[in-house]
Amino acid sequence: DTAVSQTPKYLVTQMGNDKSIKCEQNLGHDTMYWYKQDSKKFLKIMFSYNNKELIINETVPNRFSPKSPDKAHLNLHINSLELGDSAVYFCASSQSATGGELFFGEGSRLTVL
Amino acid sequence: AQSVSQHNHHVILSEAASLELGCNYSYGGTVNLFWYVQYPGQHLQLLLKYFSGDPLVKGIKGFEAEFIKSKFSFNLRKPSVQWSDTAEYFCAVKGSNAGNMLTFGGGTRLMVKP
Known part of the structure; x- marks a missing residue:
């Protein structure tokens, strides 16, 4: 069983669209994170949730809205996608x-055209 | 604020060569230090970590790293690399006041020629 799983693995979409990436962990952990890896492989934290509560929000545009329905899930919704949002998102x-x-997780590669 | 610097962006070695990847961090307090590896097309995996105790840490696949507090460094080493070590290597630091937030360096791309 995959410990941290993300869907979809690949996502190609047009500018202006809204998309979501889902993440689930079966490790019984309390804390989940979203990291963004840009084209130069630089990894930067975006959000962290502990027991469904937001604890880290690193100056990410408010077009990005994380949601944690329970401590095993942390989803990332992105509104009005821009070219610069193209990256690999790791949960x-x-x-x-x-x-x-x-x-x-194995990452979700988002390409915005 | 904590920051991490990896000086080598690209390293090319032949098999059996020795490896040392540099990592320097900036943080005024107690730190935990990590090296992660990302094989092509895969997710990040933990190679080794330092929390306290012996500053020479041994990890998986023959890797080790040495924490030198006076130099704010945590360099990764391997005596003899293999083609399968071709990957991106990330150093990361977590300060004692930073919760569990890891700050990553920019990564070093290692290519091992067979």
């Missing part, structure tokens, strides 16, 4: 918000 989870290894 991750950890045992707690204060420590522990991060386990990453």
Whole structure:
């Protein structure tokens, strides 16, 4: 079983559209994250949720709206997509918000045309 | 604020060569340090981590890293690389006051020629 799974793995869409990426973890972890990896492979945290509550929001445009229906799921919705949103988005989870290894999903490659 | 710098962006080695990838961090307090590897088309996997204790940390696949506090460094080493080590390597730091938020370096792309 995949510990952290993301869907879809690939997403190609037009500018201005709205899209969502879903993430689920079956590790029983309390904390989940979204990271963005740009074309130069630079990884930057976007959001973190602990037990469904937002704890980190790193100056991400408000077109990006994370939602955590329960602690095993963290979805990312993006409105009015722009070219610069093209990237690989990685979901991750950890045992707690204060420590522990991060386990990453396989990434969702978003291409905005 | 914490930051991480990886000086080598691209490294090309022949099989059996020794590897050292540099990582320097900036943070004034206690840190946890990590090296992650990303094989082509795959997700990030943890190679090794340092929390406390022996500054020489051994990880999976023959990798090790040494934490030198005075130099704010956590360089990754492997005595003899293999073609299968071709990947992107990321150093990451977590400061004691940063919750569990990892800050990643820009990555080093390693290519090992057979």
